[in-house]
Amino acid sequence: MTEKKRPLLITTGEPAGIGMDVVLVLGLAAEGKLQDFARPIWVTADAKAMQTRAEELVAASVLKSIPSWHTINTDINADNVDVNLVDQISQQDIDADSAFILLDIPCAAPVVCGQINIANSAMVAQQLDIAHKLAINNTVAAIVTGPLQKSALIDAGIKLLDGTMFSGHTEFFMQQSGCEKVVMMLANQAMKVALVTTHLPLKDIPAAITAENVRQTVQIVIDDMREKFGLAQPRILVCGLNPHAGEGGHLGSEEIEIINPVLQEFIDAGVNISEAMPADTLFTTRHLANCDAVIAMYHDQGLPVLKSHGFGDTVNLTLGLPYIRTSVDHGTALDLAGSGGASATSLYQALNMANEMADKSLIDVPAV
Numbered sequence: 001m002t003e004k005k006r007p008l009l010i011t012t013g014e015p016a017g018i019g020m021d022v023v024l025v026l027g028l029a030a031e032g033k034l035q036d037f038a039r040p041i042w043v044t045a046d047a048k049a050m051q052t053r054a055e056e057l058v059a060a061s062v063l064k065s066i067p068s069w070h071t072i073n074t075d076i077n078a079d080n081v082d083v084n085l086v087d088q089i090s091q092q093d094i095d096a097d098s099a100f101i102l103l104d105i106p107c108a109a110p111v112v113c114g115q116i117n118i119a120n121s122a123m124v125a126q127q128l129d130i131a132h133k134l135a136i137n138n139t140v141a142a143i144v145t146g147p148l149q150k151s152a153l154i155d156a157g158i159k160l161l162d163g164t165m166f167s168g169h170t171e172f173f174m175q176q177s178g179c180e181k182v183v184m185m186l187a188n189q190a191m192k193v194a195l196v197t198t199h200l201p202l203k204d205i206p207a208a209i210t211a212e213n214v215r216q217t218v219q220i221v222i223d224d225m226r227e228k229f230g231l232a233q234p235r236i237l238v239c240g241l242n243p244h245a246g247e248g249g250h251l252g253s254e255e256i257e258i259i260n261p262v263l264q265e266f267i268d269a270g271v272n273i274s275e276a277m278p279a280d281t282l283f284t285t286r287h288l289a290n291c292d293a294v295i296a297m298y299h300d301q302g303l304p305v306l307k308s309h310g311f312g313d314t315v316n317l318t319l320g321l322p323y324i325r326t327s328v329d330h331g332t333a334l335d336l337a338g339s340g341g342a343s344a345t346s347l348y349q350a351l352n353m354a355n356e357m358a359d360k361s362l363i364d365v366p367a368v
């Protein structure tokens with residue numbers, strides 16, 4: 001057995017979107033970007049659709065040639081899918097020039113760029129399922145997810161493990177891993193923003209801002225800033241929920257009744273964390289210059305600010321999971337699939353972050 005580091009697994013997500021495009025752009029041997037990581041790269045996709053997409057990108061003059069990859073048939077339903085795959089892959093004579101190993105998960109219906117077909121949603125969910133199985137058993141060092149169209153999975157009736165509506169990778173991997181709580185964080189050169197709540201309608205957010213949710217979020221951020229980013233004493237700023245952090249209770253009481261009492265527990269324990277701050281004040285240069293991570297109460301309080309400082313150059317990661325999961329910062333970009341207009345920078349950053357975290361991880365034992 002060759003002593004190689006464990007693979008990074010990329011899920012390409014929605015086949016009608018740009019997930020395959022960005023893998024192909026990084027995979028082209030002439031650029032060799034996937035070889036930067038000194039790890040095998042495994043990719044989940046429909047093999048026929050990947051070939052067609054590569055041909056489309058050559059026709060669009062984005063790729064000079066088709067990158068080489070090695071296809072493995074994947075029996076996603078096998079209980080020991082991880083062992084089967086490792087066996088299959090180690091028995092193959094894989095060309096050293098292969099940019100990646102493609103784990104073939106066939107689509108039910110033909111793939112048309114930019115056109116969602118919910119007949120293919122099960123295949124998207126299968127990619128997540130196999131990614132979880134391979135990560136939880138330490139077969140792969142990390143999962144790096146490409147974009148999926150949440151509405152396509154919902155419209156196809158795909159549910160999370162607890163029977164609720166599919167809402168995102170974050171919730172999917174949390175439930176599959178049996179975690180009570182994980183935290184969505186997006187990170188770029190300008191800032192790191194973690195969220196107390198993720199994919200919820202705005203009207204449901206106040207009820208989700210409980211003391212326990214805030215406490216668990218802060219603890220996970222502290223733990224993962226230490227473990228994954230090597231910051232022993234992270235400096236954390238926390239947004240209030242209401243305008244002006246409630247203006248002393250005149251514009252909402254969650255800060256006084258729920259958020260600040262929890263933050264005070266951490267302050268008393270010596271953690272470098274603020275009380276609830278007005279979000280518009282927190283997201284100014286002076287405050288951001290003195291902070292390692294921001295905790296925002298909800299998706300569109302934190303993410304628009306962060307993405308305005310580096311959309312396309314940002315990584316989405318899940319804190320608190322038993323394995324490493326990073327992701328691109330963008331969606332399916334249906335308008336760009338097959339056109340060559342999709343930037344692969346965020347995928348590269350997501351791979352880079354996953355690779356660095358895996359290199360630091362104590363469980364990164366040599367495998368296949």
Ligand SMILES: NC(=O)c1ccc[n+]([C@@H]2O[C@H](COP(=O)([O-])OP(=O)(O)OC[C@H]3O[C@@H](n4cnc5c(N)ncnc54)[C@H](O)[C@@H]3O)[C@@H](O)[C@H]2O)c1
Nearest residue numbers: 146147148149150151327329330331332333336341342343
């Ligand atoms: N990681 C994920 O799975 C993820 C992340 C965000 C959004 N989504 C999903 O994607 C779908 C579409 O969402 P949206 O339209 O709001 O966002 P989007 O990111 O797909 O598109 C927003 C705009 O940015 C452009 N764009 C996106 N990625 C690009 C890239 N790599 N290079 C160049 N331009 C790019 C698009 O062409 C579009 O104009 C939704 O279903 C949403 O839930 C998924």
Ligand SMILES: N[C@H](C(=O)O)[C@H](O)COP(=O)(O)O
Nearest residue numbers: 168169170171316327329330
């Ligand atoms: N909020 C995420 C983002 O802007 O990147 C996006 O919805 C994806 O979420 P998941 O990683 O949970 O699918």
